[in-house]
Amino acid sequence: MSDYSSTIDLAGSVYLQPNYFQIQKRINYLVDYYLSVEKLRDRLEDLPHQFKRPQPRLWQSIDWYAIAPTQIIGIDKQTFLSILIGTINTEAPIRNYTQTSRQYLTKIHPQMARFVGGIVDENGTLLEPGLWEKEERQHTPALIKIYQHLTGEKITPQLPSVKPYQPSDNPYEDLYLHGLHRTMTEYGATCLYLWLMAHTTGALQQVFAELVQDEINHMTKFWGFGVWLFPESYLTRIYRSLCRFIVQQKSTQLSHFQSTKN
Ligand SMILES: [Fe+2]
Ligand SMILES: [Fe+2]
DSSP states (O other): OOTTSSSEETTEEOOSSOOHHHHHHHHHHHHHHHTOHHHHHHHHHTHHHHHHSOOOOOOOOOOGGGOOGGGBOSSOHHHHHHHHHHHHHHHTTHHHHHHHHHHHHHTTOHHHHHHHHOEEOTTOOEEEOOHHHHHHTTHHHHHHHHHHHHHSOOOOOOOOOOOOOOOOSOHHHHHHHHHHHHHHHHHHHHHHHHHHHHTBOHHHHHHHHHHHHHHHHHHHHHHHHHHHHOOSOHHHHHHHHHHHHHHHHHHHHHHHHHHHHO
């Protein structure tokens, strides 16, 4: 049976060889559905419940054996696989991501620290992973499975180095900068998986639908938490960061001047 027996999939109308405008139409359809105000509100209101009783979001069952190269639409298979490999590598070091975030959060909001990074003992040994990790750690194996079903080959992730916890004397500001980065990476993952949904159909698209729902869930929670914890306007924070940067630069110049004078 053809993968295109149905002309409608999760991104709306299916086109065999879509043009730019047809892909845009599919992306808009996905944005309207997955990023609706109702869905974002639901994900944000879920956060306090997850503090009390953490429950990973369950995935719909996927027919992995139905995944086939014919389900890639609008891009060539090689380009698709290159994007897939990059995504596998980026998703892979999830334990390092969660533990770095936990360290930035621990002093400021222990409940959110537990949500992202779980519970550790006094030696730093992980006793229980956080909910964020439990959901995210499914992503790399799912992407690896896609690669195997499309190519018949196994792939091992190449782990990138992860920026470690680097505290300053201002944990509140450290968390702001770290949290902003985390929120943006969840936002980036959301955009990527929506884009991949627009370029796929069938069982292949269903996997990206699960991935994107996890990313939207995390992005919304991180973003909402950030807005609650840092209510000052973005411009105020940029102004303060700039002032701090100028002071740092001046003190560096001064110490350099003194060391060359001595
Ligand atoms: Fe992910
Ligand atoms: Fe993520």
